[in-house]
Amino acid sequence: MKLLTTLLCIPLSLTTAVFADSKGAPVAESRPFTVSSPHGDRVDPYYWLRDDSRSSPEVIAYLEAENAYALAHQASYADLVEQLTDELIGRLQQDDSSVPFVMGDYQYSTRFETGKEYPIYVRTPVAGGDEQILLDVNVLAEGQDYFQVANWSVSPDQQKLAYMEDTTGRRQYQLRVKDLTTGTLLADTMTGLSSSLAWSADSQHLFVVENDPVTLLSTKVYRHKLGSPVNERALVYQEHDNSFFMGVGNTRDRNFVVIGVSSTVSNEMRVLDASKPDGDFQLIAPRQRDFKYSVDHLNGRWIINTDWDAPNYRLMTVAHDKIGDRNHWQELIGHDEQVFLESFIAFENYLVINERSEGLRRIRLINWEDMNQQQFLASDEPSYVMGFSVNPEQSQQWLRYTYTSLTTPASVYEVHMKTGERRLLKQDVVLGGFDQANYVTERVWVPVDDGVKVPVSLLYRKGFERDGSAPLYQYAYGSYGISMDPFFRSGILSLVDRGFVYAIAHIRGGQEMGRHWYEDGKLLNKINTFTDFIAVTDYLVEHKYAAPDTVIGMGGSAGGLLMGAVANMAPQKYLGLVAHVPFVDVVTTMLDESLPLTTNEYDEWGNPNDKVYYDYMLSYSPYDQVSEQAYPALFITTGFHDSQVQYFEPAKWVARLRTVNTSDKPILFRTTMEAGHGGRSGRFARLGQVAEEYGFLLDLVQQAQSARD
CATH class of the missing domain: 2.40.128 (Lipocalin)
Known part of the structure; x- marks a missing residue:
């Protein structure tokens, strides 16, 4: 094998751990490393690709080699990617505005201007007057490779604006406060925060959440008085259980500040009269395993949505002077299975x-x-x-x-x-000649082996014939109880207009069919998520919605785990799989409590320190289950600064796949070096990433259809 000097414009000394195979694909050097656990050791040959400092020349060289290889592969259909980019952007009404909403003496809205990547937040007096720009994110983002305003909130006196900004994509935010009367930024700045914040009623105090600098878990709530030194901020709450994460906010009536701590199966909420910022927070109800609730305040009482003796939740209420004991709660809306x-x-x-x-x-x-x-x-x-x-x-x-x-x-x-x-x-x-009458949506129910039926939402062009010749783009997520609803996506029209059927598989692990749908797709039931997805593919092929040789699957994050598992379990059923920021190194990640999200996700995936969960997770972990077989074409992405799924998970997965894959289908790995879990921050830049994905799979499908003909 030879060094990738033809692909990389970097010194040879930085590439000694990266070689090229006979097809020119990057191959990372194997350096066996022992991953220990209470239940035995595993050897990880690519553990060295983990660099928490994001500064290792060898690691960066490998990621850049993969990027260069992907771009070289893309050269053959570069015109298509450019066409798709123009097409995707061309559907956007670039000078767009949201519907204004009234809050206090102003109406607020968000607008985009032609050619600009980022939103502009504005307000106008209800009584009449000139528009005021609260934040022009385009100006704030100047000179930044990545920029996001994750949250903003106007003070009760409507004279100040607090917002959280991120310049890396790692979701570690900096608080900024703007004086809306002068337009100047105040000196009140804090870093290492989560995105949530809350105001006191006097508009003089902010409540923010600080993250642990290593695990990035939200651990402490501070009260900061504007104008005072940041190091004098007061600690008002600290969470010691690392299986919980935390946020702060105001009730809709702004009468209370709320601290919420939550894990997968339980949570707890504390409230403070916003007019008494120096007061003590009171519990709504103490935490208890398998007990969750959310609240809002209305006219002296709390309205509560809870799963207490109600898996699908029920609504209850309690007077403010009775909080602290849920036995005082009274039912408003009962449970319905x-x-x-x-x-x-x-x-x-x-x-x-x-x-x-x-x-x-x-x-x-x-x-x-x-x-x-x-x-x-x-x-x-x-x-x-x-x-x-x-x-x-x-x-x-x-x-x-x-x-x-x-x-x-x-x-x-x-x-x-x-x-x-x-x-x-x-x-x-939607520009670009869109006409709603040209498209049809349908819902089908797919029976699976254990007797349940999985709902599937479909989209295709009017006139589509179920003759088994169409390519299929099948999407799913299936984790955390997050439901993948059939939202309109203008981008997907670029596939549907080229003959694709688009399917959203509402598989178990989401909450589309109620809480039991989630319970049946997590922990020791996780395999249901993967087999549901495969069963949907089989159904759509069998019922002639799709051709068996042009099926594409797509998922991101935990949905990327789904793609990794499907790649191992049923590679022959897919022409290609797209895995965005995929969670694929399940066991090693869940053994490492220093990584973000590990400890507060034990009730989602299981704690691998328990042998039952260790063995079960190992049985499906995509990285661990890679084997010598013919894999479908793979398009895999990550963000170098990703804090949710670290970049080294997909990097290691790709490195291992390259050594055992017996098919000649391409494996492409794209790392966005300046972003995190959500990809690039600008709206046009994000669409460019979508165009790369679509170009990859359209090229695959064209080749498959040509071979078929």
Whole structure:
């Protein structure tokens, strides 16, 4: 083998651990390292690719070699990638604005301007007057390879703006505070924070959460008085259980500051009268395993959504002077085995619930005066998503909500909660000749081996014939109880317009069908997530929605774990798999408590210090289960500064795959060196990354179809 001097414009001394195989693909040097555990040792030949400092010349050389190899492979279809990039950007209405919402004396909105990557946050006085720019993120991002404003909040007196910024993509935020009367930044700056924040009622105190500098777990809540030295901030709460993460915020009425700590199976909330920032926080209810709840405050009482004796959740209430003991809670909406209560908004006259029924998110309105008086917002489509829009004022009479489907662009409606009058406020404009009538959405139910039926949302062009000739792009996630709803995505039209069927497999591990759907896809049931995905593929091929030789699977993060498991379990069923920022080194990561997210995810994946979980996790961990077989084509991505799934997981996975893969299909590995888990921060830059993925798989499909013909 020879050094990759033809691919890299870097000194030879930096590439001594990277070689090229006979096809010119990078090969990382094997350096056996023993990973110890209470249940035996494993040898990891590529552990050396982990560099927590992100400064190792050898590691950077390997990642750059992989990037160069991917770009060299892409050269044969570079024109297609350029065309796709233009196409994806061309569907955007670049000079776009959100629907303004009223909060206090101002109406607030977000807008984008033509040619600019980032949003501009603005407000206008309700009584009339000139627009005021709160934040122009384009200006803030100047000179930065990566920039994100993750959260912002206007003070109760409407004179100050606090926001959290990230310049690496590692989700370690810096607090900035802007004086809205002068436009100047205050000296109140703190680093190493989570993105959450809360205001006191006097607009003089901020509550923020500090992260542990090593594990990045949120551990401490501080109260900072504006204008005082940062090192004089007061510690108001510290979490000692590293299986919990934490956040702060205000209730919708802004009367309280809330500290929430949460793990996979339990949580706990503390509240403080916002007018008494120096006071003590009070517990809503103490933590208990397998007990979760969320709260909001309305007119002296707390409304609570909880799984207490209710796997699909129920709504309860308690007076503020009775908090601390859940035995004082009184039921408002009872448990329903067929309906999952996802969230709620408490208005002065109405209670509004966002719930799931048969896998679909719908909205229910309930009159406080007569809780038997209920109405559901209607839809004419078989597969859709309804959710809450911005509703900052409890006194408002109009509920704002969002509606979308695979064929309907994101829309914002408002409905008068008393009369039922409905108004469309905005529907996203999709350029490039988009016509909703040219597309069809469908929902099918796929039976799997253990008797359950998995819902699948489908999108295809009108006129599509089920003759078994179409390429398939099948997406899923299947973890953390996160549901993958059938949202409109303008980008997917670039595949559907080229004959693809797009499928979202609502597999177990999500919460589409209620809490049991999640429980059946985690811990010692995790295999169901993978077999559900494969069963959906088999069904769609068998029922002629797709050709068996042009099936593409895609997933990201925990969905990347899904892709890794599927690659090992059923490689012959997929032409290609796309794994974005994939969590693939399950056992080694979960053994290492110094890594972010490890300890607070034991109840998701299992604690490998327990042999039962160790053996089970090892049985599906994609990195550990790589074997000598013919793998499908793989397109794998990561971010060098990723704090959620460290870059070295996919790097090691690719290195091992290259040594055992017996197929001639390409394996491409792209590292975004200036970003983290979410990829590049600019809206156009992100679409360029999508174009690379689509170009890769369209080239694969074209080759497969040519071979078939």
